[in-house]
Amino acid sequence: MKRKSILVLCSLLVLVACNAATNYQLWTTAGQLADTWLNVYSAGWADRAQFDKDWAIAGQDILNFTPGSSCQTVQQAVTDALGILATVNPGTPTQAAILSTAIVGAEVVEAYFVKCAPATSALAAAMPKYKEPLLSAVLAARKTPPKDAAMLKKQWKQVGGPPVK
Secondary structure: OHHHHHHHHHHHHHHHOOOHHHHHHHHHHHHHHHHHHHHHHOOOOOOHHHHHHHHHHHHHHHHHOOOOOOOHHHHHHHHHHHHHHOOOOOOOHHHHHHHHHHHHHHHHHHHHHHHOOOOOOOHHHHOOOOOOOHHHHHHHHOOOOOOOHHHHHHHHHHOOOOOOO
């Protein structure tokens, strides 16, 4: 039953994030939230430049994606960007909950590209492995993932995230 619910949820998310503009807006919003989190809680993070570069590359790939074409390059760029974010040490459970809001927003976009990449058999196979307590916070946030950028910002505010610049 649980597996069936997850599949239904993933299917609904794919329908919501179904065009380049929506995916790009959600990806950009998640990136802004992650940047804000990094500025407040982890300003000295050593991988910041690589994160910004990978996030921008993935965003451009998302924006340029044409439905019906191969999306493995986009999926790889998105996975790389989320993978580097997964290396952040979130500190407290509250900080992890705040960061998970941005991560789940980005994973909504990732779910679309996992769907169209035949080499990937399951959504979970493409998800990066997060550190504790970030993993727990991400799993909890996945229960009610955002449907668009506005909902992502609302969830961010609800968990106590700092204002987005």
